[in-house]
Amino acid sequence: LAGKFAPLFSRADVMKYGQNIKFDLQVLRKYGIEVKGPLFDTMIAHYLLDPEQPHNMDHLSRVYLNYLPIPIETLIGKKGRSQMTMRLVDVQLLKNYACEDADVTWKLSRILSEKLKEEKLENVFREIEMPLVPVLADMEFQGVKLDVNALREQSAILKNELQQAEKEIFTMAGSSFNLNSPRQLGEVLFEKLKIIENPKLTKTKQYSTNEETLQKLAGKHPVIDKILEYRMLQKLVSTYVDPLPDQINPLTRRLHTSFNQAITATGRLSSTNPNLQNIPIRDAKGREIRKAFVASSENHVFFSADYSQIELRLMAHFSGDAIMQEAFRNNEDIHRTTAAKVFKVAPEEVSREQRNKAKTANFGIIYGISAFGLSERMGIPRSEAKQIIDSYFETFPGVKDYMNQCIFTAREKGEVYTLTGRRRKLPDINSQNSVVRGNAERNAINAPIQGTAADIIKIAMINIHNEFLKRGLKTKMLLQVHDELNFDVPKEELEEVTALVTSCMEQAMPLNVPLTVETGVGRNWFEAH
DNA sequence: AGGATCAGCGCGT
């Protein structure tokens, strides 16, 4: 059957319609069919129209066609042990299901296509999201090579440390219990050991034992530091070091993540099974895990390229703030410059503490932070935090105006937009509830920035992919981590690829401040980053 | 006994 349709699939002048087309591309690829031509994905069309709604076909069909498609369960049974695979389903039943599936998709495409036009989303759909689909399909297909032995060694060491920490904690606590249970841990700390008077509680009235809480109790009892150590080790082993090798595809011997293009409210991608967008980096022990993400052979290198301060640069672009733009045009250390101006000292006089505070403030600004939030984050009184914010806005008056402008636009239109016209609806922007409204206001500030950064890297990915094809390069794009791209590069292509990737990323979209990219190379992700 | 779901937690940008 696949063979009969193959000529049609490979015609570049025929539009292909589907619901979650990346999946179909991957299935057809297994049959040796390379799909060409423009794509129309109903799932992604609907994602652009209303990113925070569900995008599955049953839901779309119910809402837009007033029709409930044949549930898949009637073919393969309910989830669980007895569930069949599609291959085992009676052909007549399967035919009805498949034909309906195609029909519903087509009917949806007529409606969603019209809506994309009406709502000015056709451009981002046709120029960004649809061309990105085959790029992501290729990245997923390629997969990344994992050094299983490296992880096995780490696992053995970490488990040893874990056992040691556990033993010491039980000795100090005077009893054994399940350390992985926050509830049991809370009872031991606050009822048995009674390390403080009025312990903080969670919203369900359990004792709070999260890192922030424990950190504040670190001086009260020596067991606290051990618990923090245990938590860190347990996280690394149970989330990364042990599960990752199990997820290697035995046929390809690679780790194949899935990039989801229709999940986030802002336009970012997400990554699952496994999530390769949250591999540890901050902590030294966690960072070691990156040594297991290796180039595909001795003749290849792991190459990493990431945008420097892309979100703050977008704040400078959108706000038009002359001072912030000047800092980026001069390629200054933005946190140092911010500290110098906010604390009114010479740039070379900025202390480490001042720079850190400025850095926190800069991040806070992108998220629409309050004086309360900033004081919590910096560990300073709220009055001091307010002074810093006031001084920040005095330094960058354009930023303050822009933030107000975002909220104004959101109130008028009920939505905000990225540079490509991608939008986020903000129905709560006029809510009577100040907590709900405040959340919408922060989204009004953050979504255009975070979303435009997502637009930019998506454009860069498409251009890089096309350029690799055009030049016949063997380099493979492997991973995207929001402001970073990772590649497997034959050593002889490294020079050309470095220039090409840097240029595609920096020139993805013209802005009134420069975008800069930093690159790194090594045998693995640890060395490249 | 085993699955589904929620809470709590912590990893990334």
Add this chain to the structure above:
DNA sequence: CTACGTGCTGATCCT
């Protein structure tokens, strides 16, 4: 009471 995600373990509820 700073934005956006994924996924682990334990607890609890349901079948």
